[in-house]
């Protein structure tokens with residue numbers, strides 16, 4: 003943010019509340035870019051055949067697949083956002099979302115609020131996604147950052163409860 007979004011003056015870096023922030027030089031304007039993380043909802047969508055992983059159209063790596071993610075609408079309950087993203091991005095009917103946990107994702111300056119839910123119907127990808135695959139829960143592998151932390155916790159919970167290979171929820 004090189005220019006103040008309030009008054010258009012060039013911002014400069016200043017040490018404030020323990021960190022360097024971009025601030026507006028105009029003391030009357032007083033704008034400070036706090037750069038607070040944005041909350042994002044992530045959803046482990048599990049159909050009777052397995053967990054749906056999708057490739058986003060903007061990802062150059064064609065082999066990269068992830069669980070579903072999306073931004074919250076203003077005033078929206080994160081749990082409802084998880085259901086909405088499932089309907090919008092995959093065309094599936096979601097049911098009984100449960101919170102897995104909340105995770106930092108510093109690289110993207112986000113905080114991930116992760117849910118698991120069961121879903122049914124026929125997958126119909128929206129324009130944000132161009133490929134998907136369905137992975138049985140006992141074949142799921144986590145990745146060590148971002149939404150992968152939620153997948154790891156979900157898998158750990160499954161193995162503790164002994165339901166890693168069961169067809170729970172069908």
Ligand SMILES: [Zn+2]
Pocket residue numbers: 006007008009010011026027028031032033
């Ligand atoms: Zn300003």
